[in-house]
Amino acid sequence: MAEQKGGFVPRTRRFLRKALRYSGILFATYLLLVVLAVWVAGDDDFDVRLHDYVVNDITELNPVPMADVVAPTSVDEIVAAVLGSSGPISIGGGRYSMGGQTAIDRGLQLDMRDFDDVVALDADAREITVQSGISWRELQEYIDPYDLSVKIMQTYANFSVGGSLSVNVHGRYIGHGPVISSVKAIQLVLADGSVVDASREQNPELFFAAIGGYGGIGVITEVTLDLAVNEKVGRQTKTMPVAEYAEYFATTIRDNKDVVFHNADMYPPDFEQVRDVSWYITDEDLTIEDRLIATDETYWLLPKAINFSNSSGFGKWTRKSVMDPLYYAFDRVAWRNWEASYDVRELGEGDRSEKTWVLQEYFIPVENFDRFVPKMRDIFAKHEVDVVNVSIRHALPDPDSYLSWARNEVFAFVIYHSQGTTAADRQQVGIWTREMIDAILSENGAYYLPYQPHATNDQFRAAYPNADQYFAVKQAVDPDNRFRNKLWEKYYPTKRAEVREYLDGLDGYMKGEEQTFLTVPEWYLVFNPNEYADFLASGNNPSSFPYWKSIDEYWTLYDRVNALTDGLYPENTEYQVMLWVIGVSTTAEFVAKGIYENTIGRLTRWTASADTPEDLLIQEAHAAYGELIYYEPWYVFPFASYAGKIWTDTPFFGKNFLRKLERKLMFSAEFAFKALYAKAIGFGSQATYGPSAGFATMHVAGDKARIAAVDPRVKVLQDFGDGHLAMTAPRWGGFTEVVPQLATAGAEFVEINGNDEIVFTTVEDADSDATPAFARLLFNSLVISPTGKKRSVYVVPVADLSHALNSLAAQDVQLEHIFDF
């Protein structure tokens, strides 16, 4: 035994085994400390809201901050709201449109949902007058006891009457066109506060502009509608190849006075087969006794079926071959009102932060149906569009409304698809949507406006050739363009719309607005190394740097920007992952450094009489790193070169040898590790972001010569006249240098990368109460070095950015950074 214990080899082996075991325990303890640090750090209690009023729609893709939201209950209150405000006004009905049609940044929204009374009913004449905020469902409940029905409405009953008129909607009704044909008269509140009546006989130009006018003419307050008789209807269904559908419709459905509702579903992914689902007037016994669908109905099956059929090719096949045949196997007889009272909730109400469900609609003249189908099919296949369903409807012509989408007899293709929510996903949907619009325009058709406004201005003009008539009426009754929303911001001819159109065409122009907030913690990892460099340069002991406070500050900023943006913007998974990667790696670094510097580092520092050349080189390296990361990604820093320098540029022997050697070993180990890590991260990031990430693109108003002379890095891309310019500026550190100079040169920013809010930080004395003009203080943040300072994080509307920046100088406040997107 003694023999065994002795010997060099067994002893070494035992030592190594022990060392391995202890280093394993040490490493596990270290990891535990890192996890604990991430857990404990941060600010869970922060609950400041970015905006008091944010209007969104069912897709959750269009959050728009509003200055105010008012819910009027009378015409007088609507007049008072219009006259009592001076900014833009948008109008919200049910808010089921899907592209910001009910909202405009920092405007007043009239939320019409409480303006919902029935004004008069003449049951014999089958005529009703209602306040425009009433939903179809509320109206159905009122008229059902009189055995009356809505004549034309959408499939679902959640929509408001005012919103439906403003879109000039269609339903599944046979023998009808858009809803305008069932409207007898409307009452409007105009921008000057006047209350006017309009019909085909009285103020017809207002009638034909406001119906289908998307809230751009004035507020539709009262509506008089024709009604129909509530009858029993029975469902009949039949499948056929899509090539036979147009002929089948013309001969079997179009002129059949017994058909009340009709639609035909095309099955993805090949769109070769359709299913006619028609409801005929019948005397048969009811299979559904309810007069209306119960409002407390719970929906669990259909959302699951939609998700399943949308999930894969197998899901789609199952829907076509198993689910639908089963669902339609049973006869159904119901009241017309029952069949017209569907609730949007049946489509599902799940989480839409990463994936959402969206509608689009295309109108094809009936004679061109067969030519459009293959074009649509090719675009879906080329772009791998995740189509849930294509439902075909029919509409007779509407020759009257100025923004008519049915200038001739048309089939409607209602497309329901899923999409991701990031700026890149939306851009991708924009690309194939514009191809679809080109395809429909090539067949003399039109596309529908209540959905995402991806169309170019030229496409809008081609689909709506009478838009000038509409704009002329708008100019006459709303000369200050007060009634506007995201749709009209894009298509009403203004300079802003013209520049936006150009910018939108640039690859990667649109960037998520949430990124101006999410970059705050990321930039802390620029500020903090600079504070570290400053801390060392001021002669401080690196062991005394507040490593824990730095970790806590990063996660505090992370928690705060997430609290501000959560639920307001779509989930930005890519950015969140990046923040976690840099946050966890920084925590790991600071935990290790904090422990090391407070043990071995402190000991060697205690043995040294002064800073060694190694200490000075380390200071130099951190200062250089701090400088570089303002302008370039951190991973391009020459870590390896500095790790070598500490051995080549400082003498090996000399005074304070212990400290010298320890610093050499510590620094070269740290920077060699960072060199490797930077290589790995740099490789991934280059692949993700590419070289085009280096500049910000914006719409600026001002004097072109002065603006162009500000800095050689500023490039005017296009001059739109009247001082409106599309231009680029450098990003990151360069952005913060150039933008204040542009502000001094009189530039007014209109939008930057598609966004109209931006974050900036200032650094000032801790007791300063200076406030930049127009900006809102979100919170203060820690400044470690120099001492006695605080960092203030502000958000400002892009339109006020110049004023805010120009106000800083007068208050002796130092701009630290503007967070581009």
Ligand SMILES: Cc1cc2nc3c(=O)[nH]c(=O)nc-3n(C[C@H](O)[C@H](O)[C@H](O)COP(=O)(O)OP(=O)(O)OC[C@H]3O[C@@H](n4cnc5c(N)ncnc54)[C@H](O)[C@@H]3O)c2cc1C
């Ligand atoms: C699930 C689903 C199914 C749909 N099915 C159909 C369908 O079958 N047929 C069809 O045609 N469309 C359909 N749509 C589109 C929908 O019909 C339109 O978006 C319609 O506008 C919804 O009405 P709303 O009350 O939600 O209008 P909102 O979205 O609130 O408003 C639409 C437009 O009308 C304006 N507006 C609202 N109220 C007034 C007012 N009182 N005065 C002046 N302007 C006003 C708004 O400013 C906005 O521009 C569907 C949408 C969804 C989400």
